[in-house]
Amino acid sequence: xxxxxxxxxxxxxxxxxxxxxxxxxxxxxxxxxGEDFLPGEGTRREENNIVASKFGLAExxxxxxxxxxxxxxxxxxxxxxxxxxxxxxxxAGWLIDIDSASSGFLPIEESPRFxxxxxxxxxxxxxxxxxxxxxxxxxxGIDLTIKGKGLGKLDDGFIFRIIPSRVPRVIGRxxxxxxxxxERTGCSITVGQNGWIWIRGHSLEAEIKARKAVEIVAxxxxxxGLTEKVESWFEENE
Amino acid sequence: MTTQTKRxxxxxxxxxxxxxxxxxxxxxxxxxxxxxxxxxxxIAAVYGPRQLHPQHMQNPSAGILRCNYDLLSFSVAERKxxxxxxxxxxxxxxxxxxxxxxxxxxxxxxxxVDVQVYILQADAGTRTAxxxxxxxxxxxxxxxxxxxxxxxxxxxxxxxxxxDLTKEEEDFKEGEGATDFAMAKLANHNQFxxxxxxxxxxxxxxxxxxxxxxxxxxxxFEAQKKALKDLIExxxxxx
Numbered sequence: 001x002x003x004x005x006x007x008x009x010x011x012x013x014x015x016x017x018x019x020x021x022x023x024x025x026x027x028x029x030x031x032x033x034g035e036d037f038l039p040g041e042g043t044r045r046e047e048n049n050i051v052a053s054k055f056g057l058a059e060x061x062x063x064x065x066x067x068x069x070x071x072x073x074x075x076x077x078x079x080x081x082x083x084x085x086x087x088x089x090x091x092a093g094w095l096i097d098i099d100s101a102s103s104g105f106l107p108i109e110e111s112p113r114f115x116x117x118x119x120x121x122x123x124x125x126x127x128x129x130x131x132x133x134x135x136x137x138x139x140x141g142i143d144l145t146i147k148g149k150g151l152g153k154l155d156d157g158f159i160f161r162i163i164p165s166r167v168p169r170v171i172g173r174x175x176x177x178x179x180x181x182x183e184r185t186g187c188s189i190t191v192g193q194n195g196w197i198w199i200r201g202h203s204l205e206a207e208i209k210a211r212k213a214v215e216i217v218a219x220x221x222x223x224x225g226l227t228e229k230v231e232s233w234f235e236e237n238e
Numbered sequence: 239m240t241t242q243t244k245r246x247x248x249x250x251x252x253x254x255x256x257x258x259x260x261x262x263x264x265x266x267x268x269x270x271x272x273x274x275x276x277x278x279x280x281i282a283a284v285y286g287p288r289q290l291h292p293q294h295m296q297n298p299s300a301g302i303l304r305c306n307y308d309l310l311s312f313s314v315a316e317r318k319x320x321x322x323x324x325x326x327x328x329x330x331x332x333x334x335x336x337x338x339x340x341x342x343x344x345x346x347x348x349x350x351v352d353v354q355v356y357i358l359q360a361d362a363g364t365r366t367a368x369x370x371x372x373x374x375x376x377x378x379x380x381x382x383x384x385x386x387x388x389x390x391x392x393x394x395x396x397x398x399x400x401x402d403l404t405k406e407e408e409d410f411k412e413g414e415g416a417t418d419f420a421m422a423k424l425a426n427h428n429q430f431x432x433x434x435x436x437x438x439x440x441x442x443x444x445x446x447x448x449x450x451x452x453x454x455x456x457x458x459f460e461a462q463k464k465a466l467k468d469l470i471e472x473x474x475x476x477x
Contacts, residue, residue: 024471026462026466026467027383027384028383028385028386028424028426028427029426029463053342053382054377054383055466056380057470069380070470071268071269071378071379071380072268072269072379072380072381073268073287073379073380101287101288102289139298139348
């Protein structure tokens with residue numbers, strides 16, 4: 001599971017580089033002028049300027065200027081780990097709601113062990129929650145797989161939602177943030193790229209504490225040194 | 239232009255009504271905003287990008303925008319029969335066409351972005367308030383955009399060009415009567431996306447009206463920008 005999280009977070013920005021200059025921009029606003037910069041994600045070049053195409057935080061990473069979105073729906077990509085809920089069972093597999101534009105499909109072949117087609121609900125019933133990896137994103141829909149470490153049915157615990165674009169923050173650089181919360185509360189946490197988060201702990205108090213910590217991280221959008229802040233929050237609330 | 243004309247609410251001819259702009263008013267929507275010109279109040283919610291049904295409307299090369307404008311039954315002095323009618327369908331289309339040039343929907347094939355606008359209170363200029371609210375809500379929903387869209391109505395009572403008419407001014411009957419000229423413009427580009435007019439106006443005065451709009455859209459853009467930025471700053475603050 002941690003490997004997955006690390007992979008997912010590498011592509012995203014980290015909160016912790018203090019030298020990164022950030023500013024809030026709205027679509028159409030000029031972020032920076034001059035030929036020295038390259039337009040990155042969420043930006044474009046208009047004559048001599050780098051212009052914002054999205055609402056979010058603009059960041060200069062070297063010569064590349066990009067926008068970190070902080071609002072918006074989940075856009076599925078291959079290899080994303082998501083959390084979903086079984087909404088229907090068909091002859092070929094399970095339909096999974098993953099809270100995105102199109103629903104996910106988990107083919108029967110993609111489960112790690114043999115399943116009797118007549119008793120599919122013995123393995124996953126309607127309403128069950130699973131963590132799965134996106135295998136393909138096609139026009140017709142999204143195919144999922146649960147072959148892999150840490151994937152499969154999630155028993156006990158609870159799930160809740162955060163805004164999907166805040167997920168990289170919750171994971172942190174190489175999983176640092178989510179690992180910190182896991183360590184401090186002793187809970188198992190799975191963060192889906194679709195913004196669904198599953199928590200299971202040894203006690204209800206620990207679970208609630210973990211959820212609060214995750215929500216603090218998701219709320220503080222443009223704060224530097226967030227790991228230290230969360231650490232001190234844990235100390236205050238020991 | 240005779241600048242000494244008295245307007246019923248004491249405004250200068252080129253003065254807008256008080257603007258209220260707020261983002262993030264509907265927690266269940268992907269993006270939402272509220273925009274008010276004086277007593278005219280519009281609230282917009284954006285859902286998506288999401289799968290488009292019915293399937294025959296799907297465009298495999300780009301996402302589509304779908305707008306719905308609804309003047310609520312209690313928003314006007316005389317109760318309006320609820321539900322869609324000829325007027326609201328037309329305005330929905332006009333809003334859609336005003337917003338489309340500002341969006342980049344190529345990366346959402348077969349999907350739809352739904353914009354739902356409700357007018358809670360109407361005092362003329364509802365479509366312009368609706369466009370302003372929708373444009374903020376679309377930005378809030380994280381949709382890639384070329385620019386924000388700013389919209390306002392410029393008009394003429396008798397021979398004077400005025401900005402942002404109220405219902406009272408729209409019903410002006412004396413002299414040449416009232417002209418209502420609704421416009422929308424991309425905030426940082428010289429591109430108009432909506433032009434609708436009721437009444438009569440001379441070509442020279444159209445020029446004058448366009449110049450006035452150009453100046454005032456900046457004011458609207460600043461209000462929209464501030465509302466969006468305030469939202470992030472609020473959330474970043476210590477609680």
